[in-house]
Amino acid sequence: MRGLFAAMVLAMGLSLPAGAQPAMSWATSWAASVQGPYPVGNPSAQPDQRFAFPDPARGARDQTLRLVLRPSLWGKEVRLRFSNAFGTRPLALDGVHIGLQLGGAAVVPGSNQPVRFAGREAVTIPPGGSAWSDPVALPFVPEGTAGTLAGRKLAVSLHVAGESGPMTWHAKALQTSYVSPPGSGAIGNEEGEGGFPFSTASWFFLDALDVMAPAGTPVVVAFGDSITDGTASTMNGDDRWPDVFGRRLFARFGNRVAVVNAGIGGNQVAGPAEYGPDKPFPGGPAAGQRLERDVLSLSGVTSFVWLEGINDFSRNGDASVEAVQAAMREVAGRLRARLPGIRLVGATVTSALGAGGGTGAHGFAEQDAKRRALNDFIRRGGVFDAVIDFDAATLDPATGGLRPEMVPDSTTGGPGDRLHPNRAGYLAMGMAVDPEAVVPGLR
DSSP states (O other): HHHHHHHHHHHTTTOOTOOOOOOEEEEEEEOOOOOOOOTTTTTOOOOOOOTTTOOOOOEEEEEEEEEEEESOOOSSSEEEEETTTTTTOOOOEEEEEEEEEETOOOOOOOOOOOOOOBBBBBEEEEEOOEOOOOOEEESSSSOOOOGGGGOEEEEEEEEEEEOOOSEEEEEOSSOOOEEEOOTHHHHTTOSSSOOOOOSSEEESSSEEEEEEEETOOOOOEEEEEEHTTTTSSOTOOOOOOHHHHHHHHHHHOOOOOEEEEOOOOOOOSSSSSSSSBBBBBBTTTTHHHHHHIIIIIISSEEEEEEEOOOTTTSSSTTTHHHHHHHHHHHHHHHHHHSSOOEEEEEOOOOOTGGGOOOOOOOOOOHHHHHHHHHHHHHHHOOSSSSOOOHHHBBBTTTTTOOOGGGGGGGGTTTTOOOOOHHHHHHHHHHHHHHHHHHHHTTO
């Protein structure tokens, strides 16, 4: 009861009695929904990976990966989750460290901390499994003012002992991370960047970061496809729509809300029917197949914002509106059953009309009719507690497609594909989210 009282007091924006300490619990601050095995996926702005990973079947080999990530919520104590979900052999990790990124592959001197697993420096994760680290204290996080680190990034280093085999990954990080050469050994304790000549625009093996936070801290999961994952946003710019919304929450409420991105480029609501290392699909597992790992097993989830469906109607998916609606109802039912009180927010699907110039998987009038029918269901189907109208925020009424200023690709500087909004589009989407719809009552 004492912890519940503290959480209620904090949620109401009130102060605890003098000398009282709020109950604390884990809250997921960052996540990367996994897929694979590498190289099956849809990365953006990916450097040539053949020098870092010469043979995908052998995977990483006695080398260290330094993965860069930006927490949405800061705390003095963290833990990490590593995944071998789509591996076919045991994954042996050691020499894991976490520090504050200085720039590139360098970490701030004195910030790099060792990470252990049940008190040991190494862990072996079976195929299909995952493992949480022990809690790690971060001495560089200011006492009582963790929010001053907002926008800074962590560098998580991990050594793959031996060969990993097929690698579980998140293809579209839109964040540069770093890799040492095969056979270079465990160098995660090094603060400098000299040992990490290769870069990658993907995350491997690491799929969640928790921070210790006051009990009841809101954790918002943005769930969806490439338009949540951030295709055509700015590489290393952190300007996907969930990033924009997260910064708005920080500006208003400070270091009190986490916004976690659970998008996968190419993901679908209703398909594929099967997924695994022997049956990979670039878009990752269907929404219902990945719900346990990517939402339900995260810590402290209070709100779920779902933007998805456009890929179901592509020529690759070719699903009926009814099939997508049924899958959405099923996922919503599972969420409410497992997380009573969760806030479910539906987001209308943005237009892809005209994408591909009539030769690709998207862009046709019959697909747009399905999209508009799904949006009617999202708005009026009674599945969601609230609705965010991303369609209205990005639609050009004159053409029925994306607004022209939202088309040019801001990641590579190309012409854009008329499917993915660019930075201007994601900014409009992030600004269109009503905080009260997602985290009602927070003050």
